[in-house]
Amino acid sequence: MTDLVRAISRRQLVGLAINDVVGSGVFLLPAATALLLGPNSAFAILLAGAAVALLVLCFAAAGSYFDEPGGAYVYTREAFGAFVGFEVGFMTWLARIASIAALANGFVVAVALFWPAAAEGLPRAAIIVALLGFFCAVNVVGVQHGARTAVLLVIAKLLPLAVFIGVGIFFVEWSRVAPESVPALGDIGEASLLMLYAYAGFENTGAAAGEYRNPQRDVPFALVTMIVAVTLLYTLVQLVALGTLPGIAASESAVAEAAGTFLGPAGALLMSIGALLSIAGNLGNTVLVGPRYLFALAKDGYGPAALARVHPRFRTPAVAIVVLVAIALVLALTGSFVELALLSVVARLVTYVGTAAAVPVLRRRLAGRPGALELPGGIAIPALAVVLSIAFLASAEWRDLAAGVAALGVGAAIYLLRRR
Numbered sequence: 001m002t003d004l005v006r007a008i009s010r011r012q013l014v015g016l017a018i019n020d021v022v023g024s025g026v027f028l029l030p031a032a033t034a035l036l037l038g039p040n041s042a043f044a045i046l047l048a049g050a051a052v053a054l055l056v057l058c059f060a061a062a063g064s065y066f067d068e069p070g071g072a073y074v075y076t077r078e079a080f081g082a083f084v085g086f087e088v089g090f091m092t093w094l095a096r097i098a099s100i101a102a103l104a105n106g107f108v109v110a111v112a113l114f115w116p117a118a119a120e121g122l123p124r125a126a127i128i129v130a131l132l133g134f135f136c137a138v139n140v141v142g143v144q145h146g147a148r149t150a151v152l153l154v155i156a157k158l159l160p161l162a163v164f165i166g167v168g169i170f171f172v173e174w175s176r177v178a179p180e181s182v183p184a185l186g187d188i189g190e191a192s193l194l195m196l197y198a199y200a201g202f203e204n205t206g207a208a209a210g211e212y213r214n215p216q217r218d219v220p221f222a223l224v225t226m227i228v229a230v231t232l233l234y235t236l237v238q239l240v241a242l243g244t245l246p247g248i249a250a251s252e253s254a255v256a257e258a259a260g261t262f263l264g265p266a267g268a269l270l271m272s273i274g275a276l277l278s279i280a281g282n283l284g285n286t287v288l289v290g291p292r293y294l295f296a297l298a299k300d301g302y303g304p305a306a307l308a309r310v311h312p313r314f315r316t317p318a319v320a321i322v323v324l325v326a327i328a329l330v331l332a333l334t335g336s337f338v339e340l341a342l343l344s345v346v347a348r349l350v351t352y353v354g355t356a357a358a359v360p361v362l363r364r365r366l367a368g369r370p371g372a373l374e375l376p377g378g379i380a381i382p383a384l385a386v387v388l389s390i391a392f393l394a395s396a397e398w399r400d401l402a403a404g405v406a407a408l409g410v411g412a413a414i415y416l417l418r419r420r
Contacts, residue, residue, distance in 0.1 A: 004069070004210040005315040007144040010218040015151035016285060017205045017226035022157065023282030024106050025198030026234060027275045030241035031254035036191040038249075040179050042238040048195035049231025054385040056202050056227040057375055058356040063219035064373035065366050069210035070296030071289075072203055072351045078365075079358035082300070083415060088354040089297050090411040091404075092203070093324075095347035096290030100328035103283040104128045105335075110276040128332050131280070135287040136325040140311070140318045143211045146288040153281030158233075160274030164259050164267075165236045171262040172243030189395040193345065196392055198234065201282070202226060203351050207289040216371045291320035301419040346404030349393045356385035 008016070033041035062075040070077075072092055077085025108127050112119040118127055139146040205223055209215035237255065242248055245258035256275070259267035295317035298307035311318040359382040363374065375381045393401075 006213050008147045008212045012147045013218050013222040015154045017222040019150045019154040019281045019285045020201035020204045027255045029198045031251045035249035046235045052199040053227045058359050058385045060220035060223040061373045063206040067215045069292040071207035072355045075358045076354040079361040086415045087411045091347040091350045093293040095344045101331040104332040107279045135284045157278040160270045168240035176243045204289040207292040220373045291324045295320040352389040356382045
């Protein structure tokens with residue numbers, strides 16, 4: 001049997017972790033949070049980063065015990081058994097499909113800013129097919145190629161944001177970012193889900209652990225580095241956008257418009273290109289990690305055995321990659337991903353709750369495993385992470401919750417069809 005190749009270095013993994021999180025959210029968050037929270041939004045984003053760090057630490061601790069692919073599926077399977085593990089893995093996989101389809105459509109919307117004809121018809125379909133086909137081919141040919149492409153894209157999308165922050169910070173009117181009275185509870189709840197969406201994606205970092213050179217050490221390092229860097233990035237972008245763009249809450253492209261106020265039309269164009277690269281980078285990462293959930297599930301007997309095969313030449317889960325991209329392509333072209341996207345918030349929260357709850361169990365069962373990361377405070381951090389996830393879940397709309405329950409029911413039925 002051909003094995004996966006351990007080709008991804010620590011430096012590349014840090015790039016992948018950042019790329020998993022920084023997507024369209026960094027460009028959409030400033031206006032959306034300013035609408036709900038006003039001048040409090042910059043401080044709220046900083047606090048959200050600190051809160052999400054609790055979840056990130058749980059994934060870092062769980063990842064330090066394993067060197068096999070599957071991420072949260074593996075963590076919860078080992079802690080709570082096959083059924084719970086499968087449900088978590090299944091929900092995470094569904095979220096990846098919806099994410100790929102949504103990002104492909106988001107990319108088309110960004111292209112349409114430069115080429116309006118791309119918004120519909122044959123041009124739209126051609127762009128989606130070419131984009132997903134490109135990332136599928138890159139990741140089938142080798143995980144190293146996928147990782148290098150992802151790192152190149154993360155550098156390309158961070159450079160415009162660095163210019164935005166580095167120049168814009170000198171044009172901020174600080175009176176606009178001074179915190180005001182506490183917003184309404186409903187606005188805080190809605191903003192919390194928006195910020196969770198912006199910080200989401202970190203759960204993917206451990207999914208391809210079977211192809212990392214030293215996953216038990218590198219996954220925790222990459223996750224911690226990522227959450228510090230991304231929290232700082234999001235907070236500074238919000239400060240600059242809030243402090244330089246009057247009427248930011250009504251803006252459809254706040255970062256680009258804010259850049260236009262101090263960098264002129266060239267700055268607005270640079271941010272628009274940055275948004276395009278950001279979406280592409282996020283999409284490339286999802287195509288890289290998403291199939292690893294399907295691969296791990298198939299290895300344990302869920303679904304056709306072909307999904308667990310490793311390509312003899314390229315040493316990648318080629319069938320799982322092609323199948324995932326093919327399903328996402330159909331959804332992206334038909335628009336039916338919108339319904340599936342209802343699952344994404346609930347699916348992520350199932351992943352978060354499962355992993356956070358698994359950490360104390362793994363710590364007890366796998367005590368003494370070399371290189372394992374032990375979180376300070378005993379069960380305090382995992383417990384807070386579970387409470388945080390449940391609070392986020394309580395903010396979800398009933399349609400999202402109903403879609404999540406329905407998906408769990410479908411997962412339970414599929415679980416019964418496991419190959420022996």
